[in-house]
Amino acid sequence: MAFLDIRGITKRFGNLDVLKGIDIAVEAGAFLVLVGPSGCGKSTLLNVIAGLDQMTEGEIHINDTCVNTLHPSKRDIAMVFQSYALYPNMTVAQNMAFGLEMRGIAKPARERAVAEVARTLQIEHLLARKPSQLSGGQRQRVAMGRALVRQPQVFLFDEPLSNLDAKLRVEMRTEIKRLHQAMKTTMVYVTHDQIEAMTLATQIAVMKSGEIQQLGTPQEIYTRPANTFVGGFMGSPAMNMITAPIETDAGGAALRLAVEGAGSILLPLGPVQQALAGFTGTSVILGLRPEAITDPDSADRGSRATVSNNCLVEVVEPAGSDTFAVTRLAGVEVIARMRADADVRPGTMAPFTFNMEKAVLFHPETQQRLG
Amino acid sequence: MPASVRTPAEAAGTARFWRTVIYVTLIVFAVMYLLPLFVMVVTSFKSLDEVRDGNMLSPPIRFTVEPWRAAWGTACVGVSCEGIAGFFWNSIKMVVPAVAISTLMGAFNGYVLTKWRFPGHRWIFALMLFGCFIPFQVVLVPTAQVLGMLGIANSTAGLVLVHVAYGLGFTTLFFRNYYEAFPNELTRAAMIDGAGFFQIFWRILLPSSGPIIVVTVIFQFTNIWNDFLFGASFAAGNSAPMTVALNNLVNSSTGVKEYNVHMAAAMIAALPTLLVYVIAGRFFVRGLMAGAVKG
Numbered sequence: 104m105a106f107l108d109i110r111g112i113t114k115r116f117g118n119l120d121v122l123k124g125i126d127i128a129v130e131a132g133a134f135l136v137l138v139g140p141s142g143c144g145k146s147t148l149l150n151v152i153a154g155l156d157q158m159t160e161g162e163i164h165i166n167d168t169c170v171n172t173l174h175p176s177k178r179d180i181a182m183v184f185q186s187y188a189l190y191p192n193m194t195v196a197q198n199m200a201f202g203l204e205m206r207g208i209a210k211p212a213r214e215r216a217v218a219e220v221a222r223t224l225q226i227e228h229l230l231a232r233k234p235s236q237l238s239g240g241q242r243q244r245v246a247m248g249r250a251l252v253r254q255p256q257v258f259l260f261d262e263p264l265s266n267l268d269a270k271l272r273v274e275m276r277t278e279i280k281r282l283h284q285a286m287k288t289t290m291v292y293v294t295h296d297q298i299e300a301m302t303l304a305t306q307i308a309v310m311k312s313g314e315i316q317q318l319g320t321p322q323e324i325y326t327r328p329a330n331t332f333v334g335g336f337m338g339s340p341a342m343n344m345i346t347a348p349i350e351t352d353a354g355g356a357a358l359r360l361a362v363e364g365a366g367s368i369l370l371p372l373g374p375v376q377q378a379l380a381g382f383t384g385t386s387v388i389l390g391l392r393p394e395a396i397t398d399p400d401s402a403d404r405g406s407r408a409t410v411s412n413n414c415l416v417e418v419v420e421p422a423g424s425d426t427f428a429v430t431r432l433a434g435v436e437v438i439a440r441m442r443a444d445a446d447v448r449p450g451t452m453a454p455f456t457f458n459m460e461k462a463v464l465f466h467p468e469t470q471q472r473l474g
Numbered sequence: 475m476p477a478s479v480r481t482p483a484e485a486a487g488t489a490r491f492w493r494t495v496i497y498v499t500l501i502v503f504a505v506m507y508l509l510p511l512f513v514m515v516v517t518s519f520k521s522l523d524e525v526r527d528g529n530m531l532s533p534p535i536r537f538t539v540e541p542w543r544a545a546w547g548t549a550c551v552g553v554s555c556e557g558i559a560g561f562f563w564n565s566i567k568m569v570v571p572a573v574a575i576s577t578l579m580g581a582f583n584g585y586v587l588t589k590w591r592f593p594g595h596r597w598i599f600a601l602m603l604f605g606c607f608i609p610f611q612v613v614l615v616p617t618a619q620v621l622g623m624l625g626i627a628n629s630t631a632g633l634v635l636v637h638v639a640y641g642l643g644f645t646t647l648f649f650r651n652y653y654e655a656f657p658n659e660l661t662r663a664a665m666i667d668g669a670g671f672f673q674i675f676w677r678i679l680l681p682s683s684g685p686i687i688v689v690t691v692i693f694q695f696t697n698i699w700n701d702f703l704f705g706a707s708f709a710a711g712n713s714a715p716m717t718v719a720l721n722n723l724v725n726s727s728t729g730v731k732e733y734n735v736h737m738a739a740a741m742i743a744a745l746p747t748l749l750v751y752v753i754a755g756r757f758f759v760r761g762l763m764a765g766a767v768k769g
Contacts (some may be wrong), residue, residue, distance in 0.1 A: 155662050176668035192681035201677075205668035249667075375609035 104169055105288055107152075107257060112161030114147060114313075121147050122187035123313040130307050131166075132287045138300040138338070139310035145293045146261055148310070152317045153182050153259050165258055176205070181250035182259040185266065187236035187242045189249070196221075196230040199249045220251045223282075240271045248280075260292040264299065276302060297337045301325065309333045325392075328463060331470040334390045340427065343396070345389045346467060349382055358389055360433040365452065368412040368432070370459055379464070379473065380405070387473065388465040393427065395461035396439035398447070401453050408459040413452045426467060430455065518542060518738035524734050541734035545742060549735050551723045558739050560712070561719030565699060568630050569746075570713055572637040573694045579638070580645020580690060581683060585675050587646070589661045599650060604645035610703050621708055633709050637698045645690050652686040653679065688754050695750045716743050740746040 105128035114122040122144045129135045137145040150156035150165060154175035163170050170178045181202070189198050199220065200213045208216075221227045224244050228400075234242060243263065250258055265273045280303055283290055294300055300307050301321045309316045309324060309332075317329035328334035334342040347358040349372070356372040356379050370389070372379065379387070402409050418429040418438075421443070428439045428447045439455055447453045464473040480488075513530055518541050520534040530534070547557040586592075587599050617636055618627065626632035656679065664674045705715040714722070720743050724736050 153662075155665065163708060175662075175666045180666065182663065182666050184663060185660040186657055186659050188657060188663040190660065190682075192662070192678065201664075201669070205673065219578050251665075253667075416690035 104164060105129055106166055107133070107135070107291070108162075108164040109148075109152070110162045110164075112148070112151060113159045114144075114151065114156070115159045121313055122151070125161070125315055127308055127315070127318060129289065131289055134283050134290045134292065134303055134305045136292045136294060136300040136304035136307050137310060138294055138297060138307060138336075139316075141295060142312075143310040144313040145295075149182075149261055149291060152257075153180055154178055169243075179256045180259055181253045181255040181257075182261065183246045183250050183263045185262040187234075187246040189242060189245055191234055191258045193233075194230065195226065195232055195234070195237070195245050195317075198234070198245060199252045201372050202249065202253050216252050217248075217297050220248045223251070224248050239267055240275070243267060243271075243275060247279075250283075258288055258290040260290065262294055263292075265294070265296070270458055279303060293390070297339065301337065307337075309336060311336075325368065326461070326463075327472065328390070329472055331388060331390065331465050334463065334465070338378070338392060340393050340438045340440075342463075343389075343391045343393065343435075344465070345433050345435055345437065346386050347389055347433050348361070348386045349379065349384065351383055354438075356383065358387070362412065363415045363431045365413055365415070368410070368414075368457075370410055370457055370462075371408060372462070372464070373408050373459065382473070388467055388470070390463035391437075391457065392461060392467055393438045393440040395458040396437065397456050397458075398439075398441040398445040399456045401442045402456040403458050403460070406458045406460045409456050410459065411454050411456045414455045415446050416449050416451055416453050419447055419449050426454070489512060501620040514737045514741060517734055518741055520734050522730070522732055522734055541732070542742070543739040544732070545723075545735045545739035549723055549732070549739065551719050551725050551751050552726060556717065558719050558723060559744065561714055561716050562742065564630060564709075564713055564719075565716035565746075568633045568637070569698045572634045572641070572698050573691055575634070576638045576641035576645050576694055577690045579642055580647075581649045581680060581687070582675065583642070584649025584651075584653045587650050587678055588656070589674070589679075590671070591659065592662075597704050599646070602643045602646050605640075606647065610640075612724060614707055617704075618708065628709055628711065628713060630713050631711065632717065633704060633713075636704050636708060637694075637701070640704075641697065644693065646688055648693070649683070652683065656682070684757070688757050692750055692754050696747050699747050 107127070107129050109127040112122055112125040113120065125144075125148060127135065128400065137148060139145050147156055151158045154170065154173060158171075165178060165180075170332065189195075190201065193201065196214075196217055199217045203213045203216060217230070218227070221230055224247060226241065226244050226248060229237060229241055229245065234245070237245065243266075247261070263279075264275050267275060276299060279292075283303075292299075292303060301324075304321050306318065307321055307324050308318045309329075311332055317324055317333045319327075324333060324337055328337065329340070331344055335344065345358075345360060347360050349356050350359050350369070352369075353355070358370045358372060359367050360370065361367050400413050402411075414430040414432070416428050416430055420427040420429070424443060426441045426443055426445050428441055428445070430437050441447060445453075453461055465471065466473055516533050517525055517530070519537050519539065520528070521536060521538055521540065524535060545557060546559050546562075548555055549557050551558060551561070583602070587595055621627040621632045621635070624632070624635075626635065661674055664678050669677060698730060700717060701715070702717045702721070705718040706721075709715060709718070720739055723739055
């Protein structure tokens with residue numbers, strides 16, 4: 104049995120299905136990120152794991168123990184909240200020691216544990232302060248310290264970085280990853296930020312309206328999204344989704360896309376066409392990440408299926424490290440990621456190279472990935 | 475230059491004029507409001523002869539604390555002439571437990587009504603609020619019956635019970651609204667930390683309730699100390715509170731009316747509420763400021 108085993112969890116508020124049968128199993132030491140748009144049920148699922156919310160059906164096992172009927176304090180978990188939830192009347196040291204005190208651990212042991220964690224997190228100089236005297240980043244650290252002191256089997260994080268400014272968020276992200284690498288404790292982390300999910304997770308569960316859309320490693324989620332929702336949600340800018348009819352010629356199946364002012368372009372489906380049985384003559388949705396559409400110079404030399412064609416550049420967005428070029432194919436906006444000094448100007452034709460090895464195809468009706 | 479445009483000097487002049495009008499008005503009203511208190515204070519330090527002969531507004535010619543001493547220790551309240559000291563202590567014995575119990579119970583009610591919601595919690599709260607709006611007079615007879623059945627009629631304990639019951643609606647309202655804004659994540663964090671129902675209340679919520687405790691204490695202390703109706707109805711005689719005794723003192727019809735003693739007694743009756751405002755009010759402001767700079 105997996106270390107953290109979540110089976111068939113449903114939650115209903117009256118007629119409203121908040122969670123519709125969630126199954127997740129991760130091994131000890133995993134970093135599971137629950138990601139999805141707001142209202143997808145990810146925070147509810149976390150609260151159910153913590154025992155703060157009751158589920159309607161299902162079972163949760165932590166380290167071979169069914170925790171369904173256990174009080175939150177008996178589940179051997181610690182949680183970091185979005186608002187940090189530091190007790191305003193206690194000092195930082197008292198905040199961190201509170202959980203140990205409630206468990207009846209003697210004062211010298213408590214003080215040792217707090218001092219050790221404070222050293223790891225470099226918050227020793229804050230121990231005597233009240234939460235109101237701390238900055239946002241310091242409160243965040245203290246909240247993590249309070250969780251660490253307890254040495255639980257599972258850490259739960261509920262959007263812990265969303266109240267920080269952009270720079271601090273990136274710093275703390277690295278810090279959390281470093282902590283996980285050092286401690287190797289199982290963590291469950293809720294976020295709506297797909298970059299946080301990609302950078303931190305060993306396993307990502309992408310959720311939408313109470314259901315898991317895909318559970319997999321960041322690599323799997325990114326390169327082989329289970330459906331158009333996952334493809335569109337994960338990655339920034341989002342994956343390009345183009346609906347186009349399939350044509351078959353000597354070279355096998357291919358997609359024909361109308362190019363504004365330049366007729367059309369034929370993209371061979373060589374690398375992905377084995378998935379197409381039964382779709383000849385109909386349309387499919389082509390999913391191409393922005394980095395699979397580039398200027399010819401930055402195209403992947405190792406790819407066996409690149410196609411170049413001139414397309415009309417509508418908008419150019421320089422982002423420093425890259426330049427994003429927007430064009431229009433088969434009537435929809437398509438974003439290409441080019442190198443920073445690529446020679447593209449809005450309103451002119453420029454060569455675009457398509458790496459079809461990276462292409463993903465989706466069923467036009469079910470939106471599920473083909474193959 | 476168009477006539478409608480004023481020079482800075484003219485603008486400043488107009489502003490000063492209106493400011494003067496505002497201040498003069500405020501001062502006039504303040505004097506009007508404070509005049510009775512002034513008369514009370516000067517009268518309480520005059521001898522009875524001086525009160526009879528002199529001007530009501532003039533300060534005492536021969537300053538004396540004799541009226542205060544008499545009011546406290548020897549003035550006649552009804553038939554006994556032992557001053558109001560005993561009744562003052564009656565009031566203290568009534569107000570301290572009544573304020574403490576009603577504040578604590580209000581805090582507890584607020585905690586349960588916001589953090590441990592149960593089916594029907596809205597109804598319970600609505601009924602408690604309703605209790606705030608029932609006039610005292612309506613419940614006099616049933617209250618007397620209940621006190622009689624409990625065997626605490628005509629006692630300070632009975633008055634404490636009445637004031638606690640009557641204050642509960644207000645104190646619950648204060649604390650419920652305060653705890654409503656208190657983040658639920660804090661109680662959830664405490665639950666995960668292993669704190670129980672009462673520990674969360676005592677260790678987390680109550681220590682963070684300074685400002686609202688001060689507000690509630692001021693409100694309850696003033697109301698209970700100044701209450702006359704319940705005191706007169708349920709605790710006549712030796713267990714009467716200060717307010718009732720003051721009335722009896724002033725209405726005692728033996729001999730001359732000792733206005734100076736009456737004024738001194740009234741001052742003594744008013745002092746504790748003043749004291750609570752001065753002491754607790756400072757904490758009150760401090761509590762508000764602490765919240766303001768927290769951000």
